[in-house]
Amino acid sequence: MAExxxxxxxxxxxxxxCTNTYKKYSQQIESYPKNLEVTIPALEALARFILDPIIERFSHExxxxxxGFCSPSLRKYLDKKDINTGVKNGRIDPQRDQHMAGEVKINGRYYCDRLGAACDFQIVDTNSDRVxxxxxxxxxxxDSMYYYxxxxxxxxxxxxxxxRDIWTFGEKGQPTKKGLENWLELVKRYSPQTREI
Known part of the structure; x- marks a missing residue:
């Protein structure tokens, strides 16, 4: 596919x-979206409203x-276990996590009815709590932010x-708001509706 x-x-x-699972199985995975009319605008909105400002603040380098985006093909490999380690390649919750953006199942329904798009990222040499x-x-x-x-x-x-939901995860991977009291207060204080600065 052209750039x-x-x-x-x-x-x-x-x-x-970008995922390690794609890099491991790249010859077997079709990683690009099929429902371009919905998925591309969703990824563009994620970049415009969320990622571009983050990159401009912390630098592209x-x-x-x-x-990033999870195709149906990548999803199958995330659900599989590595044959050498027996450990699952990754985690995905297509009904909620928005990594599949606007992709549709064979029956024509969206994998994630919430639409939009999601990604996971890090800022090198910067603690994620600061970000x-x-x-x-x-x-x-x-829409949602998960802090690991x-x-x-x-x-x-x-x-x-x-x-503007923010979640952390317990030892068994269950979502919780435990330990996020200060950030949840910031969500309220700095929400666009309150206009507090």
Whole structure:
């Protein structure tokens, strides 16, 4: 597929080919979207409203996309276990996490009815909690943000709901708001509706 620019700094290839699972099985995975009329605008909105401002603040050189768009083909490989280690290649919750953007199943229904798009990223040499705090203070209109730890990537999505939900995860991978009290207060204080600065 010819290079398609997504936002000011990223390409469709960046979104489709960044995961370790894709790199491991690239010969077997068709990583690009099929429902271009819905998926490309969703990725462009994610870049425009969320990722471009983050890159402009922390620099393109330090921005590292670790998980972008998930095609149905990539999804199958994420669900499989590595034959050498027996460990599952990755995690995906297509009904909620928005990584599949506007892709549709054989029956014509969206994988994720929430639409929008999501990615996971890190800022090299910067703790993720510092990045989360900047996102909240900057009032970026995210839909969901998942915090996995100060040295782990951040999951962020942009979609029509603009929920500004922020989650962390317990030891068994269950979503929780435990330990996020200060950030949840920032979400309220710096939401576009309150206009507090």
């Amino acid at each position: 398609v620019k997504i936002g000011n700094y990223l390409t469709l290839e960046d979104f489709c080919n 330090k921005f590292k996309l670790t998980y 989360v705090e900047w996102i909240l203070r900057s009032q970026l209109p995210f 730890g100060e040295d782990r990537p951040i999951h962020i999505s942009y979609g029509p709901q603009h929920k």
